[in-house]
Amino acid sequence: MLSYRIGYGEDAHRLEIGRPLILGGINVPQAPRGAAAHSDGDALLHALADALLSGLALGDIGQYFPDTDPAFQGLDSALILQRALELVRARGYVPANVALVVTLDRPKLGELRGEIAGNVARLLHLAPGEVGVSFKTSEDLASDHVQARVTVLLQRL
Numbered sequence: 001m002l003s004y005r006i007g008y009g010e011d012a013h014r015l016e017i018g019r020p021l022i023l024g025g026i027n028v029p030q031a032p033r034g035a036a037a038h039s040d041g042d043a044l045l046h047a048l049a050d051a052l053l054s055g056l057a058l059g060d061i062g063q064y065f066p067d068t069d070p071a072f073q074g075l076d077s078a079l080i081l082q083r084a085l086e087l088v089r090a091r092g093y094v095p096a097n098v099a100l101v102v103t104l105d106r107p108k109l110g111e112l113r114g115e116i117a118g119n120v121a122r123l124l125h126l127a128p129g130e131v132g133v134s135f136k137t138s139e140d141l142a143s144d145h146v147q148a149r150v151t152v153l154l155q156r157l
């Protein structure tokens, strides 16, 4: 059996005035708009959870947390990530490192890099140096939504 597996996930949420913007479990201050979503709309944690599941061909978070289920209204996405991590660990794998990319035009996220990396590292039981965070803008091509893309390397214990 392979000792390593790679996973990839992506997610996007439309931005709406009057909603909080949460990325990697961190509430983004001074965000003019936040994510329209059934859960808390954390595109980064959703992409990360999908990346974990995809690495072991376990499907996607929509199968485990259907957005038609009222039980998941306003759900803390850290719980979605925790569930995905449990499924990965149950098969004998743990994340080795992750690469996160967030595309958002406003506000600029650079000052939150350490906070987001630190929180994702905490949630995955990784060191901060094992969580790479890149921020991109769309040059106003896609300023109506926030997008996240994630790759993860899974290592067999």
Ligand SMILES: [Zn+2]
Residues within 6 Å of the ligand: 011, 012, 013, 037, 041, 042, 043, 046
């Ligand atoms: Zn999502």
